[in-house]
Structure formats: C-alpha cells, structure tokens
Amino acid sequence: MKLTEDQIGQFENEGYLVVKGALTQDDLLPIIEEYTAYIDQRAKQMYDAGEISDLYEDEPFDRRIWKISRDCLDLYGELDIMKLRGKAIFDFLRNENLMDVVEGLVGPEITCSPIQHVRAKLPQGVKDDQVIPWHQDAGVTLEEADASFILTVWLPVTEADVENGCLEVIPRVKGLKTHHKGPIGTTILPELMPEVEGVALPVSPGDLILMHKETPHRSTPNVSQTVRWSIDLRYQPSGTPTGRPAHPDFVTRSRSNPASVLTDHKKWCQMWEDGLEKGKGMRFHRVN
Secondary structure, three states, X not given: OOOOHHHHHHHHHHOEEEEOOOOOHHHHHHHHHHHHHHHHHHHHHHHHOOOOOOOOOOOOHHHHHHHHHHHOOOOHHHOOHHHHOOHHHHHHOOOHHHHHHHHHHHOOEEEEOOOOEEEEEOOOOOOHHHOOOOEOHHHHOOHHHOOOOOEEEEEXXXXXOOOOOOEEXXXXXXXXXXXXXXXXXXXXXXXXXXXXXXXXXXXXXOOEEEEEOOOOEEEOOOXXXXXXXXXXXXXXXXXXXXXOOOOOOEEEEEOOOHHHOOOOHHHHHHHHHHHHHHOOXXXXXXXX
C-alpha cells in the first residue's frame, strides 16, 4: 500500500495519519509466534525456579504475560526490542508493506532509528507506570536531531481501543514544547499544553498510526482484562541524525543502493549490545 496525496496532505496538516489495513496477518504472525515461544520458554524456567505459581499455558497471547506478571515482573522487563533482539522483529523493521507506507513520507532512502519498542501494556493493578503522559517524541532525542524529519510509526499487535489504553493525539501542533520529568515519565509542562481535547485513535492489527515528532500524544490506562500489545518505531531519511548517537540505526530501504540495507540479524544484535554499553549513563530526554 502506498500513501495517496490526500493521506500525505492530512499528515502534513494534522500531524498524524491513521492508515487502515496497511499490514496483513502474515506480516504480524511471525512476531506473535516469536514472543509466544519466548514467553513459554521463560515461563517454564520461572515456574521451575518457584518464581511463578502457574505456567498459564491455557491463556491466549493477549492475557498470558498479564497473568505471569501478577506473580513476577521479571519476564515483563525482558520483552523490549533491544533486549529480546529476536529475528522476527528484526525482519519486520524492514517489512516491505511497512516500508511502502513509510516511503510516502520519508522518501526512498530510509533508516530505522534506534528508538524502537515492543510494548505489552498490562491491565491496571500490576504495573501502573504504563499510563504514558502527554509528550512529543522530539522531546526524547538530543538537539542534533532537531532538523531531522523523524516519523513515528505506532501499530497494534492486538486490538487497541479506548478501554485498554489506545493512543490519543493533539492535532496541528508545531514546535517543540518544554518537557519535564513528571511522576510517570517525560511530559510537556502542564502550562504549555494546548487547550484542546485529545483525539482517541482506536486501531486494529494491520492498521498504522503515523505521527510527526512534534505531535503531542499519550496513552490512557488499560482498564480491560487483556494486554494491549503494540510496536513503536521511528524512521527517517538516511544520513540524518537520530538524536540517539550511542544506539544503532540502520538502513531498511534504499532505492539508490539496495546493498546498504542491513539484513544480518547477528550483526544487528551485536550493534545493540555495543550501543547499550556505549550509552550507559547517557541522557537522551530533554527535560528542564
């Protein structure tokens, strides 16, 4: 799927765009299978060690990590992209259907930023720091990236609705607002928040939410009985600063030099190991 001129215009005017049905079930299934296998493996280890009281094998993908985490949060902390570093998620970062959409805004030379996450948003009552406050993604990169166009791509792996804490955005905001360290995380200073209501964006697996790095957004509490699994990525024109200089970026599409695309999973894993070590102690969030 390629973006239409109307869709590109909406993104430029509103600061965000929802693209329905951009991905297929086959695009997401390898990620679900990879995470299912890892969770199963670790659950058995944790059960044998007496860290959890049940394997919760009969629970579906959108509930099992919640049940395990009620006994022990250790597994929950292992699931982000740079920690698990699975091959399926690495391959997905350059997924062709995804790149076709991204190219419409970034152009034909695309780099994947180091800001990349897999998130399992648990129901309230287990880990309640997952209510992400209003912020701009430009506020969590260094000044070196201020001139870079960085596209946020947020996508659900399971249903994302108002009940389980889907994204909300504030359209038509330009310029970086001052952020501070709030009780939960980096957030826009309250007195600088636009006096408008946020727009809730419920989406289904296969849909994409595209956001400009200056678009304020947040996620609300998960008051459901299921886990809201999602993937949160950044893409930008190759050769532009990412604002995370210690961590690895890499080319995911190049029309001019296809050989520059990184396809070596082991090399990517090593890049992350080196980058995490190099980045120890560094601060990337701009807060006053």
